[in-house]
Structure formats: C-alpha cells, structure tokens
Amino acid sequence: MTALADSAVPRLLRGVRVHWDAVRGTHVLLAPERVVRLDAVGHAVLSRLDGRCFGALVADLAATYAAPAAQIGADAGRFLTTLIERRMVEVDP
Amino acid sequence: MTLPPPMAMLAELTHRCPLACPYCSNPLALTPKGEELSTDDWARVFGEAARLGVLQLHLSGGEPLSRRDLPALVAAARGAGLYANLITSAIGLTEARLDALVEAGLDHVQLSLQGLGPAMADRIGGYAGGFAKKMDAARWIAARGVPLTLNAVMHRQNLADLDATIDLAVTLGARRVEVATVQFHGWAARNRAALMPTRDQARAAAATVAAARVRLRGRLVIDYVPADHHAAYPKACMGGWGSTGLNVTPEGLVLPCHAAQSIPHLTFWSVRDRGLAEIWTDSPAFAAYRGTDWMQEPCRSCDRRTVDWGGCRCQAMAMAGDAAATDPVCSKSPHHAALVAAAEADATAGDDIPFVYRAAV
Numbered sequence: 001m002t003a004l005a006d007s008a009v010p011r012l013l014r015g016v017r018v019h020w021d022a023v024r025g026t027h028v029l030l031a032p033e034r035v036v037r038l039d040a041v042g043h044a045v046l047s048r049l050d051g052r053c054f055g056a057l058v059a060d061l062a063a064t065y066a067a068p069a070a071q072i073g074a075d076a077g078r079f080l081t082t083l084i085e086r087r088m089v090e091v092d093p
Numbered sequence: 094m095t096l097p098p099p100m101a102m103l104a105e106l107t108h109r110c111p112l113a114c115p116y117c118s119n120p121l122a123l124t125p126k127g128e129e130l131s132t133d134d135w136a137r138v139f140g141e142a143a144r145l146g147v148l149q150l151h152l153s154g155g156e157p158l159s160r161r162d163l164p165a166l167v168a169a170a171r172g173a174g175l176y177a178n179l180i181t182s183a184i185g186l187t188e189a190r191l192d193a194l195v196e197a198g199l200d201h202v203q204l205s206l207q208g209l210g211p212a213m214a215d216r217i218g219g220y221a222g223g224f225a226k227k228m229d230a231a232r233w234i235a236a237r238g239v240p241l242t243l244n245a246v247m248h249r250q251n252l253a254d255l256d257a258t259i260d261l262a263v264t265l266g267a268r269r270v271e272v273a274t275v276q277f278h279g280w281a282a283r284n285r286a287a288l289m290p291t292r293d294q295a296r297a298a299a300a301t302v303a304a305a306r307v308r309l310r311g312r313l314v315i316d317y318v319p320a321d322h323h324a325a326y327p328k329a330c331m332g333g334w335g336s337t338g339l340n341v342t343p344e345g346l347v348l349p350c351h352a353a354q355s356i357p358h359l360t361f362w363s364v365r366d367r368g369l370a371e372i373w374t375d376s377p378a379f380a381a382y383r384g385t386d387w388m389q390e391p392c393r394s395c396d397r398r399t400v401d402w403g404g405c406r407c408q409a410m411a412m413a414g415d416a417a418a419t420d421p422v423c424s425k426s427p428h429h430a431a432l433v434a435a436a437e438a439d440a441t442a443g444d445d446i447p448f449v450y451r452a453a454v
Contacts, residue, residue, distance in 0.1 A: 013268070015201050015240035019174070023098055023146035030176040032201040032240050032269055033316065035100060035148050085311045087268045 004077045006055030009092040016088045018046050031088045045076045049089070054080075096374060098146025102175075103340040103351060104135065106152060106166065109159040111184045113219035113450040114207060116246065116281035116288060119155060120354050123454045124343040132162045134364065136169035138341060141369035143173040147339075150175040151203075155343070155454070158185035164197040171198030178203060180244070183230035184223055191233050202234050203242040203271070209254040209261060217250070219450045228265075235266035242269040247298065248288040249440060255298055259305045262313060269314040272302055276321070278352040278407055280451050287446040289439035295323040322436040326397065327404025327420035334406060335383035339373060347372045349379050352407040356416045382406050387417050391425040 004010065012018075016031040018038070027043040029036040038046065044064070048057045058076060062069040083089040108123040130138070139150065150170050157163055158181055170177040179194065180203045204227060208214035214224035234241045243262040247255060255272065262270040274295075275281050275288050290298070302317045309315070321328050331338050331350045340348040346361040347369065353359060359378040362371075373379060381387065385398050392403045403409075404420025412421040413428045421428035 013240065014238045015268075017200075019148070019176075021146075021148065023144070028148065030148060030200075032178065032203075032242055032314075033149070033271075087311070087314050 003074070004054045004080060004091065006053060006058075008054045009051065010054060010057075010080050010084075010089050011049050011051070011092070012046065013088060013090050018043065029083075029088065031086075034086070034088070036083075036088075041075065042079060045079055097336065099142075099337055099339050099373060100147065101149040101151065101338040102142045102147045103151045103153055103338065104138070105154055105340065105342050105351070106130075106135070106157045106163070107155040107159050107343050108454045110154055110156040110182070110451075110454075111159075111220055112156070112182050112207075112223065113453065114217060114246070114280070115219075115284040115448040115450055116248065116275045117451040118276075118279060118281075118351055119451070120352075121279055122354075123452060125454055129160075129343045130341075130345050130364070132165050132169075134345065135166055136173075138345075138364050138369060139166075139170050139173040139175060141364075143175050145370045145373060148176060149178060151178045151180055153180040156182050156184060158183075158190070163190075164193040167194055167197040167199050171200075176200050181205065182218070182223070183227050184220065186226070186230045186233070188233050191230075191237065195237055195239060199239065201240045201242065203244050204231060204234070204267075206243055206245045206258065206261075208251050209258050213251055213254070217448075219448075231265040231267075240269070241265065241267045242271055243267045244271045244273060246273050246275060247290075248275040249290045249294060250288065252290055252294045252298055255301050256305070259301075259309070259313070259315065263309065267313065269316065271316045271318070272298070273318040274298070274320040276318070276405075278355060278411070280449070282411065283449045285435075285439045286442035287448055289322070289436055289442075290320045291440040292323050292437070294440075295320040321405075321422045322432060324422055325424045327401050327408070327422040329401045330405040330407075330420075333383075333399075333402040334381075335373075335379035336402075339369075339379075347376065349382070350407065353378065355407045356410045358416075382417070389417055389419070391423075392419050395425065 019028050019030050021028045027038040058069055058073040061072045080089055107129055108119050167177050177199050178201045182205050207217040211224040215221050245258045277285055306315050335349050340351045345364040348361055361378050362376045388403055392398050404422055406416045408420050409418040410416040419426040421432040
C-alpha cells in the first residue's frame with residue numbers, strides 16, 4: 001500500500017460525511033450506499049481533514065496523543081488510502 | 094438478546110412511473126396516487142426512522158420525481174439527520190428541479206440504466222427518448238459535483254454490453270456502478286423467458302466484474318448482484334430478514350423487503366397506525382423470519398445458516414410453495430434441480446419473446 005506524501009492534502013469527497021450515530025453511540029462515515037463505523041483513531045483523522053496537508057495532520061495527531069509520528073503516519077496513511085480506494089476521500093496533488 | 098436497529102430504509106414514495114420496465118420491482122397490484130402518504134406523513138416517518146437508528150434513506154418508487162414535493166421530502170430527510178439517496182430514472186428531471194433537490198440537501202443520486210444506447214434502453218423502459226434524458230441528467234449531476242451511481246439492470250438481452258456499460262459509468266463521471274442482474278419477482282417473474290441469463294452469461298459477467306474491479310480500483314466502486322438462479326448458494330436477502338433494513342410502501346405499509354407482499358399469509362402494519370419503532374420490534378411480519386428459529390432442514394443444521402440466512406423468503410414461497418423453506422437457489426434444497434431446469438429452459442427460450450410491460454398507475 002502506497003504511503004501518502006506529507007504534502008498531499010486529503011479531503012472527504014462530496015456526499016461523504018462524518019455523522020454522530022446517537023442510537024449506536026459511535027461516529028460513522030456516511031457515503032453512497034455505505035456506512036463505515038469509525039473508531040476513535042478514524043474519527044480523529046477524519047475530523048482533521050480541513051485543508052491541511054497529511055504531514056501537518058500526522059504531526060497534530062502525534063502531539064495530541066503523545067505517540068510516535070512514524071506509527072501514526074503509517075496507521076493514518078493506511079486508513080486514508082483505503083478510503084481513497086473506496087471513493088470516499090480524494091487527495092489534491 | 095436485544096434487537097439491533099435497522100441501518101437503511103427504502104421509502105417507496107409512489108408507484109407512479111413514466112417507464113414500464115418488464116422487471117419492475119413494484120408489486121403487481123400498484124397503489125394509486127390518492128392513497129399515497131402525504132408530505133407530512135413521510136416527514137414524520139423519516140424522523141421516527143432516524144430516532145430508531147436508520148442512517149441511510151433511499152428515496153425510491155416508482156419514479157420519485159413523480160412527487161411534486163420531492164425537494165421538501167429531501168429537506169425533511171436531511172433535517173432528521175438521514176443520508177438522502179435518490180433512486181431515479183431521471184425522467185422528469187430538469188436542471189431547475191435538480192438545483193432544488195441539491196439545495197434541499199440531496200446527498201447522492203442513483204440513476205437507472207436500462208441499456209447501452211437508445212435502441213436497447215428505450216425498448217426495455219417502454220419510453221421513447223428516455224436514454225437521451227438520462228445522459229443529460231448524468232451530465233447535470235456531474236456538473237454539480239453530486240456523487241452519482243449508475244444502476245445498470247442486466248439480463249439476457251443486455252449482458253453482452255456489460256463491459257461497455259461499466260466504461261460508460263466512468264465516462265459519465267459516476268463514482269459507483271451497481272451491476273444488478275434481474276431478480277425474478279413480480280413483473281420480472283412474468284418475463285422470465287425473455288430475461289433469464291444463460292449460465293455462460295452469468296459466468297462471463299462474474300469474470301467481467303472481477304476484472305473491472307481490478308482495472309478501475311480507486312476510480313469506480315462496483316457492486317454486483319449476480320444471477321442467483323445460476324448460483325450454488327442463495328443471496329443473503331436483506332442481509333437477513335428484519336435485521337438491517339425496512340421498506341415503506343407508498344400507502345405506508347412497512348415491509349421487511351420490497352417483495353414481501355408476495356407471501357400471502359403475512360400482514361403488514363402501517364405507519365398510519367403505529368410508530369416505526371413499534372413496527373420494527375413487534376410486527377409479526379418482521380418476527381416471522383427473523384433470526385434462525387423459523388428455519389427448517391436443511392437450513393436449520395447448515396453451517397451457512399447465519400451466512401445466507403436461508404436465502405430469499407419470497408423465492409421460497411414462489412418456487413417451493415412455503416416461505417419457510419430453503420431458498421430453492423440453494424444446491425441443498427430439494428427443489429434446486431427443478432429451479433435449475435426452469436432457469437435453463439427460460440434462458441434458451443429464444444430471442445423474440447414479447448415483454449409483458451409493467452402497468453401504468
């Protein structure tokens with residue numbers, strides 16, 4: 001699986017949004033014909049898709065959770081790459 | 094064990110439709126306009142659905158654009174917190190109506206395709222000029238950035254075009270294509286001999302889809318509903334009866350699946366009389382085939398019983414004469430050989446069989 005470049009700017013595609021599912025007590029990602037249940041890490045990543053680049057996103061997560069940036073970058077990159085392949089996230093070149 | 098809430102609701106807003114597809118999934122007995130739920134009824138049901146746990150709302154029909162209040166219904170769905178998906182033929186869509194729907198918060202459009210080009214599509218839909226309107230609509234949707242799914246209904250007469258149909262989805266800017274082989278209920282059951290795919294077509298379609306998924310990875314999501322009469326195991330219909338989805342008819346009856354009215358002994362509760370949560374939990378029609386307690390052999394002791402949930406109850410009713418029987422698509426069903434023989438006979442019935450078109454409402 002290809003890692004995301006630090007300069008890449010990932011964002012949610014139109015028609016894809018994070019939603020608080022009050023009945024099940026979890027955040028979910030709503031997309032065409034899909035519901036993806038988000039864990040705390042997934043939600044932390046997606047709530048930071050606000051126009052910043054991937055490198056800044058990883059640095060923020062590493063600082064917030066006091067975790068090694070290399071590990072965070074690998075996990076977040078894998079998660080976002082999966083969503084890119086499922087046409088839920090796109091990356092500005 | 095507590096009952097999990099449903100994820101998705103199919104709202105059949107109307108049975109009215111300009112098309113007359115010979116495989117229409119609406120029941121044979123169609124509901125007239127005067128009996129449809131009102132705007133306020135639907136808005137209340139959408140709110141109840143969201144509070145019950147529904148996340149995805151499919152606005153369907155008939156043709157939902159036949160409802161003049163469709164933008165208000167989309168706004169009500171979004172207001173309730175639901176994901177608003179429009180399932181449409183696009184006949185009746187204009188740029189102004191699309192703008193009103195987008196303004197109301199429409200999340201996603203699923204556009205049906207009856208064939209690759211006007212000769213096939215307009216003959217299947219029974220509507221001259223329909224294909225051209227669909228191509229216009231796809232361009233309008235793409236121009237506004239709204240996610241588009243192409244819903245390609247496939248059968249013996251158009252399966253040869255499957256690869257080109259998938260390519261058309263890419264050309265139109267669709268994010269997703271649904272390759273849906275006709276399921277033989279209702280109107281389609283009347284047109285089996287004209288529509289049944291051959292076994293070779295079913296095999297080729299699976300290979301075409303598998304190759305396209307690799308080729309178009311990251312560009313186009315492909316969902317595939319195979320020709321189940323040529324399968325060894327049945328589809329897990331509705332992901333299990335009463336487990337994940339529900340269907341509301343134009344007059345407000347709540348069904349576990351869109352074809353459930355073909356099971357004559359079931360009675361369906363109405364949103365006019367009861368709340369959706371009570372119906373989901375207590376309706377005898379939902380309880381009838383929920384879980385595994387209702388199963389007979391060979392389902393009851395089968396290790397796939399919680400994989401395919403016994404298959405399709407309506408198909409069991411239609412072909413085994415018992416809605417609690419194993420779906421005859423299953424190779425373990427005593428009725429499987431008869432189903433295969435009937436499918437083979439229909440698949441080789443010839444090229445010049447006239448359609449029985451769906452009736453108008």
